[in-house]
Amino acid sequence: MGRPLALVTGASTGIGEQLAxxxxxxxxxxxxxxxxxxxxxxxxxxxxxxxGATCEVLPADLTDPGQLAAVEARAGAVDVLVNNxxxxxxxxxxxxxxxxxxxxxxxxxxxxxxxxxxAARAMVGRGRGGIxxxxxxxxxQPTPYDATYGATKAFVFxxxxxxxxxLRGTGVAVTVLCPGxxxxxxxxxxxxxxxxxxxxxxxxxDEVARAGLDGLAKNRAVVIPGVLNRVVGNVSLxxxxxxxxxxxxxxxxxxxxxxxxxxxxxxxxxxxxx
Numbered sequence: 001m002g003r004p005l006a007l008v009t010g011a012s013t014g015i016g017e018q019l020a021x022x023x024x025x026x027x028x029x030x031x032x033x034x035x036x037x038x039x040x041x042x043x044x045x046x047x048x049x050x051x052g053a054t055c056e057v058l059p060a061d062l063t064d065p066g067q068l069a070a071v072e073a074r075a076g077a078v079d080v081l082v083n084n085x086x087x088x089x090x091x092x093x094x095x096x097x098x099x100x101x102x103x104x105x106x107x108x109x110x111x112x113x114x115x116x117x118x119a120a121r122a123m124v125g126r127g128r129g130g131i132x133x134x135x136x137x138x139x140x141q142p143t144p145y146d147a148t149y150g151a152t153k154a155f156v157f158x159x160x161x162x163x164x165x166x167l168r169g170t171g172v173a174v175t176v177l178c179p180g181x182x183x184x185x186x187x188x189x190x191x192x193x194x195x196x197x198x199x200x201x202x203x204x205x206d207e208v209a210r211a212g213l214d215g216l217a218k219n220r221a222v223v224i225p226g227v228l229n230r231v232v233g234n235v236s237l238x239x240x241x242x243x244x245x246x247x248x249x250x251x252x253x254x255x256x257x258x259x260x261x262x263x264x265x266x267x268x269x270x271x272x273x274x
Contacts, residue, residue, distance in 0.1 A: 005077070006081070006082060008032060008082040013036075080130045083156075124170050127170065127172075131163070140157075175215050
């Protein structure tokens with residue numbers, strides 16, 4: 001029957017790149033989606049040579065309706081869809097560019113909904129397939145100074161679990177992956193300091209990717225990689241919101257202070273794809 005085909009968004013770096021690597025290692029051909037063509041082409045060449053994977057490079061800005069439509073059309077033909085693309089804005093909401101917040105919602109939410117719909121309809125018709133949506137531990141509580149990001153990931157967290165239940169018994173697996181602090185380019189490019197976060201709380205992108213794909217293979221509704229992250233997530237779900245949002249606010253302020261202390265040349269909020 002040939003190798004199964006997986007489409008990965010945000011595949012040029014971080015968790016998305018590692019998801020693509022693990023899928024190729026496990027015998028998948030790939031459709032690699034991100035804005036950075038050069039990085040995608042380098043990854044495609046590497047995975048073709050090292051893993052024998054046929055890799056299609058599909059550069060796209062998923063906040064653009066036309067480019068998103070092209071990826072939607074491709075998503076209907078894949079065996080596995082991984083919605084990983086996203087970005088976060090950091091800083092007081094009233095100081096952020098509202099157009100950037102709008103783009104964040106379109107990428108983190110609208111693109112996930114449309115690609116999930118396109119893939120799920122086709123997969124249900126075939127009676128098989130898998131969809132992995134990447135959320136975050138930020139989905140588990142309000143996130144001051146990451147207000148829009150946390151809210152978009154809360155949507156992905158709830159949405160994916162609902163679709164998981166709707167597609168029970170169809171042969172289509174649906175899983176939401178909720179990483180905690182993960183070593184990628186995200187923090188540096190978003191202008192978020194890492195020093196306030198203890199080293200034992202960090203994970204590598206490869207272990208996060210493997211946990212997510214292992215969970216998808218078992219059709220688990222929710223995957224939280226790492227014992228500590230699972231404890232944090234479960235505690236967040238039962239802790240009063242007034243307390244969790246204040247704790248998150250304190251941590252966020254410390255991260256912001258650390259970032260500003262380390263980079264006096266750039267104090268504006270920045271954003272990055274994940």
